[in-house]
Amino acid sequence: MRFSSYQTGGLYDEMFAADDLPRPQARLLLDTIQSLSEGQLLRCKVAAEQLLLQMGITFNVYADSAGTERIFPFDLVPRIVPAEEWNWVERGLRQRIHALNEFIDDIYHDQKILKDGVIPSEVILSAASYRPQCLGLNPPRGIWCHIAGIDLVRDRDGQIYVLEDNLRVPSGVSYVLENREVLKRTFPQVFEGLAVRPVNEYPSRLLETLESLAPASAANARAVVLTPGVHNSAYFEHSFLAQQMGLQLVEGRDLVVSRGAVYMRTTKGLERVDVIYRRIDDDFLDPEAFRADSLLGVPGLMAAYRSGAVALANAPGNGVADDKVIYAYVPDIVRYYEGADPILRNVPTYLCWKDSDRRYVLENLEKLVVKAANESGGYGMLVGPASTAEQREEFAAKIQANPRNYIAQPTLAFSRVPTIIDDHFEGRHVDLRPYVLYSNDIYVLPGGLTRVALRKGSLVVNSSQGGGSKDTWVLANPINGQFEPGGQQ
């Protein structure tokens, strides 16, 4: 397979500056791929798919009656990030996470940022993810977002934007590790001659992060991973991370709170638990504190957490910073707490609770992307240019009924990466979710999950909506003179 007929379509392509003009960081990889014998790439692709199936790396699709298990499609052509650009992204992520953490701590304590009028109080107090139960809470070291996944996209102009902050229970990091593994096993020749930064230190870093949260009194602290169970769409990841860290994977029913502490039920009786990496949303964590009908959670967990008997990662309540309305204020949040301009940009965002913004949104639905403030996974979303009149009417009604719950953004033309489609390459839109760990310092996993919208022209990269993924290569060494921070202006 060759790239001679590959077309960038006038969009920003991560591999080609123009048709027939590879970017410097992609040249070696493109040469390797083109030097393969006829059919070899497709054979590698089949082998990779076989391997994923055999390893059982599948996800569950809700509301899919015919067999709920699927492989997360994996495209062999990696996405390459030059070293200099990555360094800049990393700095931006550190700054953003630091500021968001300060913000959350402030919101649950003095609310200075509200008193200073930087953000209207009602925006915070009306957020579904704001938890008054967390007021006055002091999580270990004052850290609320230990594990974050920040979605980045590059627009037509080459500029990188933050699309979403995922602070609650971000998923996908297991695919970063497994994609690299599968690529190394099925297509080792592409790594030749390139120094690609490894990703496999993530489980150790995560383990360190979790262990750093243990109460000082706990001599041999025990951390566990809490999953909603095998039917959760991210169950593979929960078991994978537990396995990689050597921690027990527990469900709510395995845990019990007794005399103010958390225990797990073992064959030899109850054993104390000190740190919980919880992969369950706040709502379901503890029926006594949050949703009373939750069967997944552990009654009394919040009380134990509040008393310091157990640490939780991520901290309950931190979702207040990834509400999509509050997202619009993140540049102000960064300036307020960091005293500096944000390194990473936000996508311009219209807030439907503002009359003027709402008027504009309703008049321009066919140009905009509309998102519900509190949904994820590509649900509750309208992509204007790809929508029908009927869908637009439906969203207009929703917006008018509940303006606080909707935001809108211009439709970005996410950058594309060549992707194997049948027997040739076509450009497909991608985003990038780097993972950030916050404990003693802030650690950013080199690269992250590149999700790719496999449907032609589609901008929705979520696995539940026909998305796949690619390996993400952060190059270890700079390629001279190619980087302009933030892309072309």
Next chain:
Amino acid sequence: MNSKPLLSRVADSLYWIGRYIERADNVARSVGVNLQMMLDLPAENTGQWQALVQTSGDNQIFRERYGAATQDNVIRFLVFDRENTNSIAVCANVARENARSVRDTISSEMWEQVNQMYLLINSSPSRLAPDALPEFFYRVRTECHLFQGLTDATMSHNEAWNFLRLGRKLERADKTTRILDVKYYMLLPALSDVGTPYDDVQWSAVLKSVSGFEMYRKRYGRIAPNRIVEFLLMDREFPRAVHYCINCADECLHAITGIPAGSFSCVSEQRLGLLRSELHYTHVDSILATGLHEFLDALQVKMNRIDTAILEDFFAVRADVEAATGSTGSGQR
């Protein structure tokens, strides 16, 4: 003890993985052997398929759903039927679901092996052509054996491993008693024509269905029903003999509790120890004199009670949490 405490739920799943993989292996072997044996028997001898259903213990359900015990019906029922909770397809599925829920405890190799076995069975059409059957059963058995081998070679021999093994040994003992129970009485009328070639064929098949033919030959030589009973029940060296399996299960249980052999700390240990001693000191002649069927029946009741006790001793979610927190010493700080 250098391994971490084991969650009750996880121990439960491991125990059932052990049982279900072993069950699939046994069904595949029995059906495979039966297919081979039918080729040696006169065409009118069709009771063999009925016997197989009886061995499975699901005769009632089979009769309601399928009627006649033809080769085709029996294979569909025992191998592919998703409503038969003991069919190979269901065993593979349940084993995989359990393995998935303890994927962090078992090794990746073990998970991939269960997954591969599941994929093999699920990609087979639910009605295989007769000439594809021997190969299919051979492959299912190989997949099961690979899993057993990987379990022993890639997983630490810790408490979790012992639960898996405990399930496997108890299941194996159970299957051997069932095969013996059904076959002995089917073949009994033929005792008068001992020495005919058919008799030899059928008794050999009994041994082969527990992979015991060659080992029996080395131990006893000629085919003799009483010897076969002795071999399958009492042998201390043959890995599918009931006595051998019970000995192993008892060792697993003591490894789990850490209590020395010969004493007990819980009901399951006590019951298993009693059964072990009984097998230790019983003579096959007295079993045959009082009735093999009665003996096997009692044996199965005992094994069921052991299973119940294991559940209560190790897997049951304790309601009285306060009491339990107060009484456990091991993990407290």
